[in-house]
Amino acid sequence: xxxxxxxxxxxxxxENLGKEAKVGVSLHCHTEHSKEMLxxxxxxxxxxxxxxxxxxxxxDKYQKKEGKGIDFSTAxxxxxxxxxxxxxxxxxxxxxxxxxxIVSLSDHDSIDGNMRISEDxxxxxxxxxxxxxxxxxxxxxxxxxxxxxxxxxVDLTKDLLAYTFSGDEKPSNARLTELFAMLNEIPQxxxxxxxxxxxIEMVGPERHEVLLKxxxxxxxxxxxxxxxxxxxxxxxxxxxxxxxxxxxIPIATGGDRHGCKPNTVINLTNxxxxxxxxxxxxxxxxxxxxxxxxxxxxLHSRQLQSFSEILKFYxxxxxxxxxxxxxxFFDIGKGAGLNPLSAYGWKKGGPTWLRWAIWTLGxxxxxxxxxxxxLARKQRDRVPKDAAETKFEIxxxxxxxxxxxxxxxxx
Numbered sequence: 001x002x003x004x005x006x007x008x009x010x011x012x013x014x015e016n017l018g019k020e021a022k023v024g025v026s027l028h029c030h031t032e033h034s035k036e037m038l039x040x041x042x043x044x045x046x047x048x049x050x051x052x053x054x055x056x057x058x059x060d061k062y063q064k065k066e067g068k069g070i071d072f073s074t075a076x077x078x079x080x081x082x083x084x085x086x087x088x089x090x091x092x093x094x095x096x097x098x099x100x101x102i103v104s105l106s107d108h109d110s111i112d113g114n115m116r117i118s119e120d121x122x123x124x125x126x127x128x129x130x131x132x133x134x135x136x137x138x139x140x141x142x143x144x145x146x147x148x149x150x151x152x153x154v155d156l157t158k159d160l161l162a163y164t165f166s167g168d169e170k171p172s173n174a175r176l177t178e179l180f181a182m183l184n185e186i187p188q189x190x191x192x193x194x195x196x197x198x199x200i201e202m203v204g205p206e207r208h209e210v211l212l213k214x215x216x217x218x219x220x221x222x223x224x225x226x227x228x229x230x231x232x233x234x235x236x237x238x239x240x241x242x243x244x245x246x247x248x249i250p251i252a253t254g255g256d257r258h259g260c261k262p263n264t265v266i267n268l269t270n271x272x273x274x275x276x277x278x279x280x281x282x283x284x285x286x287x288x289x290x291x292x293x294x295x296x297x298x299l300h301s302r303q304l305q306s307f308s309e310i311l312k313f314y315x316x317x318x319x320x321x322x323x324x325x326x327x328x329f330f331d332i333g334k335g336a337g338l339n340p341l342s343a344y345g346w347k348k349g350g351p352t353w354l355r356w357a358i359w360t361l362g363x364x365x366x367x368x369x370x371x372x373x374x375l376a377r378k379q380r381d382r383v384p385k386d387a388a389e390t391k392f393e394i395x396x397x398x399x400x401x402x403x404x405x406x407x408x409x410x411x
Contacts, residue, residue, distance in 0.1 A: 002394075005250040006241060007288040008387040009268070014293060018098030021268035021288065025102045025277055026090040028131065028144055028194065028227065028254030029263060031083040032321065033116075034107040036258070038075040038328070066333065074338060077328040079258045080310060080321070083113030084121060086257070093262040093292075102274055104146050106131045106254075109164060111148070111157050118150070127274045128153040131194060133164045135171040139201035139211045144192035144227065144254060145183060147274050156182075173218060180222035190278045191222060192252050195229040196243070197236050217401040220247065224282045228289065230255040230264040231306075233299050235380040238392065245394045247401075250287035259309035264295035264302075296383040298373035304365030 009020065017024065030036075046052055062070050081089075087103050094101035105113045106129040114128040127147035134141045148156050163171070163179055183189050199208040216223075226244040228237040228251050244251045255263020268288040271277040281287055294302070311324040320326050325341035332344065363369070384390045 002392055003241065003245055005245060005248070005285055005287065007286075008241070008390075009288070009290040010296075010384060010387045011290060011293050012296060012385070014097070016098035017268065017290065022100060022270045023102060023268070023272065023277075024094035024097060024099035024290075025104070025253075025267040025269060025274070026094060026255060026263050027104050027106065027129075027146065027192070027252060027267065028229070028256050029086050029090055029103065029105045030079050030131075030256070030258045031081055031086045031105055031107055031113040032078050032327075033083060033110045033113040034079055034131075034258070035076040035110070036078065036108065038077060038330075039072045068333070071331070071333065075328070075330045076338075077310070077324075080312070080314060080317070080327060081260060083116045086113075087117050087121070087123070087126070089260070089262050090255075094266060099268070102126075102277070104129045104274070106144050106146065109133055109161055111153055114153075125273065130157060130160075132160050134176065135164065135166075135168075136173075136176070136215050137171075137211060139203050139208065141196070141212075141215060142194040142200065143223075144190070144194050144252075146190040146192070147188050147278060149186060149188065176219065180219055184222050187282075188275045188278050190224055190252075190281055192225045192227050192254065193223045194227045194254055195232055195240075195256070196226055197240055198229075198232060213401055216247070220401060223249065224278075225250050225252040225287065227252055227254040228265060229253075230257070230295060231299065231303060233381040234383050235378075238390075242392050242394050243400055245392065246397050246399075248285065250281055250285055251289060252281060252287055253289045257306075259306035261294070261306070261309070264292045266290050266292065291383065298370065298377050299381065300376075301365070301370045301373040304369075305367075306365070308365035 009017075046055065059070060083105055086105060090103040091101040094103075102125065104127045105117065107113050108131050111128050111130050114126065114130075117123050117126045118128070128150055129144065129146040129148065132143045132145050134143050145160070159182070160179060163175060180191070183191055196212055197208075199205055201208065201211075203211065226240050226247070226249065228240050230253070232240075241251055253263070253265035253267050255265055257263050266289070267277070268290055269277045269280060271280060310327075313324070314322050320340070320342075323342060328341045329338045330341055330344075331338045
């Protein structure tokens with residue numbers, strides 16, 4: 001292993017990590033306070049066998065009846081677990097590994113979960129964090145903003161979200177610079193570029209690469225770490241580690257959990273507080289991270305298992321959160337705004353194509369299907385046995401953020 005900024009551990013079975021560090025840090029956890037957009041639904045519904053047939057049938061039926069297409073632009077779903085439950089699950093996993101626990105919840109564009117943890121559970125050391133959606137040119141990025149000062153967290157979040165939801169077709173790069181500079185002036189705040197290589201905006205790999213390079217060229221100096229993500233492939237995470245090394249910054253982990261299982265990646269530290277942990281990343285520019293045993297399981301299998309948890313019926317939950325269609329919000333265009341799908345009188349859980357999709361996801365996400373995903377996994381995505389024996393190919397900095405890069409290089 002030829003890394004200067006990051007020390008990597010790969011676990012293939014549960015271990016007591018107390019010999020490696022004192023504290024485990026879990027970053028990037030999603031709770032019921034996250035609003036997960038559904039604008040990707042048509043993109044994937046067209047590609048799935050069987051589901052595609054029923055989807056097109058329902059789409060055409062809606063078009064004929066309403067005179068317009070189904071609008072997914074404002075629709076969203078929320079993960080099933082409460083902030084308290086997510087916090088407890090993450091804490092239990094870290095303590096089970098022989099470490100003291102620090103957990104940073106980071107819901108999409110919301111600090112509500114963090115505030116509940118502080119106020120309801122009295123966890124004063126839990127950082128106030130969010131996953132900030134950052135519009136940039138023709139796409140957007142997700143940025144983990146961790147450890148906002150509690151007395152300013154609400155006002156700072158309002159400033160960030162005003163930029164996110166401004167509705168401007170051409171977001172102000174100058175304003176974005178001001179916001180990053182504002183965050184950077186607060187020494188205890190940690191800014192992480194989450195899953196940087198993921199084409200989350202679905203503009204295509206080549207256009208995303210151009211967008212990322214331009215973003216790093218314009219705003220890279222405000223980024224304290226790049227994230228290796230628990231729900232991205234090993235080959236992608238390896239490339240992120242290599243990019244971080246070229247930029248001279250460490251990596252940080254982000255589990256990106258949305259279901260019921262704990263994060264599959266965590267940070268290790270001997271710091272006693274999150275402020276001290278931030279100093280390790282920001283000032284000392286070093287990190288120590290662990291891939292937990294669950295990370296080596298096939299990604300698609302874990303993703304589908306998470307989907308099955310998201311779509312599961314939870315009779316023990318409070319009213320309005322038990323069924324998956326209590327947790328999906330949609331505007332049918334009748335002037336009533338966004339409402340849970342259950343408010344529209346669905347008895348069986350929606351149209352046929354959607355029920356097929358849910359059954360399919362649940363079946364494919366079951367443990368008995370995991371061996372098939374293992375066989376189908378590409379060699380480059382198999383997690384190495386030993387981090388120390390893993391060779392990283394560090395790119396030239398000019399390849400990542402060339403000075404002459406034009407944002408319209410790929411049209």
